[in-house]
Amino acid sequence: MSGRPYRFSWLDLVLISGVLSLVGFIVYRLFFVLEYRWNWSVVPTYLVRYDEQSGQWLPNILLEGLFTTIRLSVWGMLIAGILGLFIGIARTTRRLFPRLCSRTFVELIRNTPPLVLIFIFYYFVSDQILPALGIETMVRNLPPAWQGRLALIAAPPALIIPFLSGALTIGLFQSAYITEIVRAGIQAVDAGQWDAARALGFTRSQQLSCVILPQALRIMLPPLANEFINTIKYSSIVAIISIQELTFQGLQVMASTQASIEIWLTITVIYLVLCLTLSLGVHRLEKRLNVYRR
Amino acid sequence: MQTFRLATCALALLVLLAAPFASRASAASIQNDLAQASVVEQIIKRGVLRVGMDTFEPWAMKDKNGQFIGFEIDVANRLAEDMGVKIEFIPTAWSGIIPALLTGKFDVIIGGMGILPQRALKVNFTEPYDYTGMSIVAHQEKAGGFSSLADFNRPEVEIAVKLGTSAVAAAKKYLPQATLRLFETEPQAYQELRNGKVHAVVGNAPKPAFEALAYSDTLFLPLAGTFTREPVGFALRKGDPDALAFFNSWITGVREEGWLQERHRYWFETRDWVGQVQ
Numbered sequence: 220m221s222g223r224p225y226r227f228s229w230l231d232l233v234l235i236s237g238v239l240s241l242v243g244f245i246v247y248r249l250f251f252v253l254e255y256r257w258n259w260s261v262v263p264t265y266l267v268r269y270d271e272q273s274g275q276w277l278p279n280i281l282l283e284g285l286f287t288t289i290r291l292s293v294w295g296m297l298i299a300g301i302l303g304l305f306i307g308i309a310r311t312t313r314r315l316f317p318r319l320c321s322r323t324f325v326e327l328i329r330n331t332p333p334l335v336l337i338f339i340f341y342y343f344v345s346d347q348i349l350p351a352l353g354i355e356t357m358v359r360n361l362p363p364a365w366q367g368r369l370a371l372i373a374a375p376p377a378l379i380i381p382f383l384s385g386a387l388t389i390g391l392f393q394s395a396y397i398t399e400i401v402r403a404g405i406q407a408v409d410a411g412q413w414d415a416a417r418a419l420g421f422t423r424s425q426q427l428s429c430v431i432l433p434q435a436l437r438i439m440l441p442p443l444a445n446e447f448i449n450t451i452k453y454s455s456i457v458a459i460i461s462i463q464e465l466t467f468q469g470l471q472v473m474a475s476t477q478a479s480i481e482i483w484l485t486i487t488v489i490y491l492v493l494c495l496t497l498s499l500g501v502h503r504l505e506k507r508l509n510v511y512r513r
Numbered sequence: 514m515q516t517f518r519l520a521t522c523a524l525a526l527l528v529l530l531a532a533p534f535a536s537r538a539s540a541a542s543i544q545n546d547l548a549q550a551s552v553v554e555q556i557i558k559r560g561v562l563r564v565g566m567d568t569f570e571p572w573a574m575k576d577k578n579g580q581f582i583g584f585e586i587d588v589a590n591r592l593a594e595d596m597g598v599k600i601e602f603i604p605t606a607w608s609g610i611i612p613a614l615l616t617g618k619f620d621v622i623i624g625g626m627g628i629l630p631q632r633a634l635k636v637n638f639t640e641p642y643d644y645t646g647m648s649i650v651a652h653q654e655k656a657g658g659f660s661s662l663a664d665f666n667r668p669e670v671e672i673a674v675k676l677g678t679s680a681v682a683a684a685k686k687y688l689p690q691a692t693l694r695l696f697e698t699e700p701q702a703y704q705e706l707r708n709g710k711v712h713a714v715v716g717n718a719p720k721p722a723f724e725a726l727a728y729s730d731t732l733f734l735p736l737a738g739t740f741t742r743e744p745v746g747f748a749l750r751k752g753d754p755d756a757l758a759f760f761n762s763w764i765t766g767v768r769e770e771g772w773l774q775e776r777h778r779y780w781f782e783t784r785d786w787v788g789q790v791q
Contacts, residue, residue, distance in 0.1 A: 254707035254731050261791060264577050280579045342612060350617060359559065377563070377601040381618065461605040461613065470698055471604060474568035475575045475790050477727075479700040 249480075258478045262485050265472050281482075284468030285489055290373060291386055291464055292451045298390025299397050299450070300443070306394065307401025308427065321398065328395035333456055340388040341460045349387075355380055378463065385454075385462040393450050400446065404439035405431060437508055444501040448494050455490070465489060551755035552620050553596075562593045562600050565614055566624035567607040569699070570720055571780045573624065576789040584780035588642065589623045591772070592763060608677035608697065611635055614748060621760070622748040625717070627679035629743075637753070638746035639760040642773055646739025647683040650721035650732050651713035652706055659712075659735045666690045671711040673702040683741050684715045707731060719781050 250257070268279040278286070306324060309317035328336065358369065358376045366376055374382035408431050416426040458467035469486045473479040548554065556562050566573050566585055573583040581602050593600035603619045614622050614636060627645065628638045651659055659665060665672065666688045674680045676695045684693055694711055696702040703724055706714045709731075714721060718739045725732045747760050767773050780786065 254709070254728065255704070256727065258791065265575075265579075268578050270578075279577075280575055283579065342616060356559075359561075377561070377603070381603075459606060460609070461603070463604065467604075467606075471568045471575050473700045474570065474698060477570075477700055477703070479704060 255480060257481065258476070259481055261472070261476045261478045262481055265476075265482075266485075280468045280472060281465065281485065281489070284463060284465035285493070287374070287382075287462070287468075288451065288454050288464040288466075289493075291382070291389065291454050291457070291462070292447065294373065294386035295389030295393060295454065296447050296450050298386060299393035299446075302390065302394035303397025303401055306398040307405065310398060310402040311405045325395045325398050328392060333392060333453060334459065336392055337388050337456055337460060340391060341384055349380055349383055354383065381460070381462050385457045385460065385464075388457065388460075389450060389454055393446060393453070396446055396449070397443065400439055400442045401435070403442075404435035407438050408434045440508060441501060441505045444497070444504060448497050448501070451494055451497070452490070548755055550753075552749060552753050553756045553759050556596065556598055556620055560598050562589070562596060562598050562621075563603055563619035564589045564600065564624075565603050565605050565610055565619040565622045567605055567610060569607075569625055569717075570723070571786065573602075573604075574790050582786065582789055584643070584776055585623055585625055587776050587780075588773070591767065592623070592760075595763060606697070607675065610677075611748070615750060617750075620749070621756075625745055626748050627682075627743040628746050629679055629682055631682075632748070635751075636748040637751050637757050638748055639757060640764055641744030641746050642764045642768065643745040643777060645717050645743050645745050647680055647687075647715055647741040647743070648718045648721045648734070648739045649713050649715050649736055650706070650725045651735045652709050652711070653731055653733050655709055656712040656735065661736070662687050662740060664735070665713060668692060670713070673705045673711040673714045675699050675702055675716065678717070679743055680715045680717065683743075687740060688715075 249255075262281075265279050265281045267276050267282065269275075270277045306321045309321035310325070312318060355376070358366070358379050361369065361376075369376070369379070373379060373386075405427075412430055412434065413426055416430040421429065454464055455466040457464060458470060461467060465486055469482045473482050476482075566581075566589075568574055569583075569585075571583050572585040573581055576582045586602070589602070590600055601619075603613075605613045605618070607624075610622060610624065610626075611632065613619070622636070625643070625645065626632070626638075628641065632638070649662075649665070651665075656665070656670070664670075668690050670688075670691045671694055672684050672688060672691050673694045673696055674684050676697055681693070681695065684691070694702075694705065696705065699716065699720070702714050702716070705711050706724075707728060713735070714724070722734060725734045747764075749756055749760070764773075
């Protein structure tokens, strides 16, 4: 590919004009044929608002939703990372029982649609576990300063239970995928490393934690970062269980203002900017890591 | 032996005499337990009333400051104020709102929920605090000249409705022949109509009329007014007589005051509030 001088041919011209006319056609349909009253003024209104009391600009529901999406993804990824690491190690042990259990877990989750899983987790798993722990009463009795801090990293007391169940749901769901990344990472380390570690007198767990995992982690980092981007995208599904992330807030605004296409487009752009930024970050990370490799 | 028999008799007599007291004591404690377990008690203890609802013009909407406004919101706010507690709104997708109530995600649904028999099997409804009706808005080209329900009641006619609403029940009852298309949200259903993909949308008044006003060049109202009259109540979990009684008393009170009717007029018959959302 590289090295050959680039020449603009008639085929390129045909392709470019084809793409442009298709885009033009879609725009024309949207703005001239579609029976729709455009109302773009609602977008800035619901992104930021001017607070009369404090006299400053504050994020409005759409941006609040974006923050919730980010919080949800971070917590979901943490849960998924911890679970995935342990289940991933269980996938590579010599013992049959942990291997069977972890394999079952992964296959169960990977072969069911995410939407169905989310309903199951939400109504059956997190609903049975979380209320029993009495988290909500505990959170409500926290001093206001701590409640504010909690709202910053998770959710305000009123929404803490749905938030936690959403994070747990995403975490459980994504952990299956991370399990496979961990397994592949461990198996990608040269078998000779195990032998060398054993020859030095390491126990099995020492071999894993001191020799294999540090090397596997370097292999795992790029796909893990990619999985984080996937987590952000998947987090939009939890709108269906009424967790107030970006998509859900968007639906709320649509029902209030009837400006559905504008809001959908806005949400799309927000997700795109967020995930694209992270993608570029991941790309640079991969490049950096490749420098250190043999 | 004699003394033993006497003692036994005395004991039996004592037991017989004490029995009613014992049962009364346990009944009292059951009543006490019931009252303590009531949602009303929990709300007072928590100091917060948690209300489940969904965005639905003009029942509940998000205004420009991200605050909820609407008829339903006024009702819930007034209720919390009268109970002396704070209020928390928990917006929930309509199709899953009853399971969310049953699994205790909030205390009560105040969300313009129509009192339907199949819903009443799952939840307890208070007495009606408002009445709503279904109306129909149709596409001028696709449903040109339609002027009665019978015109729409044909297999080739497609009707868009919001999933899980009483509009679905009304459409099935009055338009059994028509083909129903279900949508998760209202805007989706109306967009489908404006695109001319369906003949009509059946929905709670006054929204269809507002829609016909906003798009008067493509949509029209085939029937004047509403073709059903539905009572709307609060929905709460079963097995809680105290909460039901309390909410009923509250509704009776504010209705007699004329406050409910006044709020209804403001949200449903005027457009003074539109500036707050757009």
